[in-house]
Amino acid sequence: MTNRQIVLEQLPQGKLSPDHFRLTETATPTPGDGEVLLRTRYISLDAANRAWMQGATYRAALAAGDVMAGGSLAEVVESKAPGLAKGDFVFADTGWQDYAVLAGEGLSKLPDLKPMTHLLSVYGVAGLTAYFGLLECGQPKAGETVVVSAAAGSVGSLVGQIAKIRGCKVVGIAGGAEKCAWLKDELGFDEAVDYKAGDVRRALRAACPKGIDVYFDNVGGDVFEAALFNMNNFGRIACCGAVSQYDGSAPPHGPRGIPGLIVTKRLNVRGFIVSDFNAQREAALSDLESWVETGKLEVLEDVIDGLENAPSALVGLLAGENRGKRMVKVS
Template sequence: MTNRQITVAALPQGALGPEHFEMQDAPRPEPKDGEVLLRTILMSIDAANRSWMQGATYRDAVKAGDPMPTYAICEVINSRSPRLSPGDIVAAESVWADHVTRPAHKVQKLPKVQPLSHLLSVYGIAGKTAFHGLLSVGQPLAGETIVVSAAAGSVGGYVGQIGKALGCRVVGIAGGPEKCAYVTDELGFDACVDYRAGNIFKPLRAACPDGVDVYFDNVGGDILETTLALMNERGRVVCCGAISQYDTTTPTGPRNLPGVIVVKRLRMEGFIVMDFAHNDAKATRALQRWVASGQIKVTEDIVDGLENAPAALIGLLSGDNRGKRMVRVGADPT
């Protein structure tokens, strides 16, 4: 039985394109003692996928010829470990492929949640990143102003809705009038600034008449530089991502560092979601309550077909997604 997988044909020197990927057929792997054979159901598509091609980060760099890494929701097909049984639903560090084998102790058995896609969005990487980053790093108080970049994206949309649930004023930054309308009308943000309309300083200042207390940064670059100028004293900057810098050979950074941080006594802190894994159960309980009460709306952007994973990532980097993007490789178990 063959197994499709997508490898990195060549590392990009500039913008990522379909030519940087290659679909290959190989024999389906068989599990060894202590391993499980997994059928891929859903794969997470994240801007971080692109950053892995630029060098080592919190994980090893992706090299030419490597299968493209991903985080995936899978079904156990065959188990040679007492830890897991066929039919179990698990989360795994995986690759873009129909099937993979993994050591059983390195995958996480998941609860039964319908639809399974929620385990990648609101109860998965996106929702937990928003929760941990905003509460543990940003530490907002009711009445404060939160600004969120990439507000229509997988993480930004949840950050804003959590901020509203906590009693904060929330202002988004997104690309284009349609996305801005979605952020305010559907997600309930107080305002949204269109960065594609030009210089955002004046409209962002108008949307934040009391200044910015917490900035949740998903993009870096010029938007980070502009928002820093509007921060209040003792403000907190949550550094979650830098999507504006991943797909270029000439990255830029804010020119007003470290001066603005010193003058305003800002705290600027980066994080990754695994830093707060010890609080995942707390995050899930809170997110479930907010979803049940209608304070959080779940938005998912699902692309069908393993073969469409490269286009899904390329499109994500250009901002064509709305909500958490993922690729469906296989059907949910019946």
């Protein structure tokens, strides 16, 4: 068997393009003792994929010539590790390739849920990030105003819906009138702000006349700044990502008003990654499953077919093409 791989041919100096990648083939690897051979079924696409090209984050930085890194929903083809058998499904850092050999230690069999794509979206990193970032870091209370940026994306679309379930007023920030209308008409957001339409700070003030109690930040930059100036005293900001700063040149300045506004408004600003809350994972999944089954939580998935299309799919995600969780079906 041959193993197709997408290699990061060169590190981008400006905006990412499909030309930065190369499709190649190699022999399928063989597992040793304590290892498993995994077949990649669906690759998760995330803005963090681009951040890894800029330097070390919570994982090592990518270098030119590396197989493109990324998590995936993968099937065990051959196991020499205890606790995992052929046919089991796991979430693993396989990278962008058909097959990968990984240590069995640290991999856990995933539940048999249908559709399986939900294991990458609402029951995967996206859903858990939305759940913990909002409820643990943001700590919204019924009646409060919650604002989320990149609201039409994989995490933001879930954050807004969970905030509605908790009885909050929800305002989403997204790019374009069509997305904003979709947030209100389909997902039940109370208001939506188009960051492409002009002054975001002023638009947020109009959408949130009583101020912002919780801001869930996915983008950083000017949008973060606009939210900061509209925060209420003792507001909470959950910092999930900064996609506005991942692709292309760095912005000319960071958000202004720091630390002044944080001090005077007594704001709680907390950065997090989903693995911070591993001990609470099962309780979170129970809530998410219940909300999906009762129709309180709508799951949006954007599936691109073909490993060869992963580079253009990531570029499109960074440009805001997707609604909901974008992933690539490999096999």
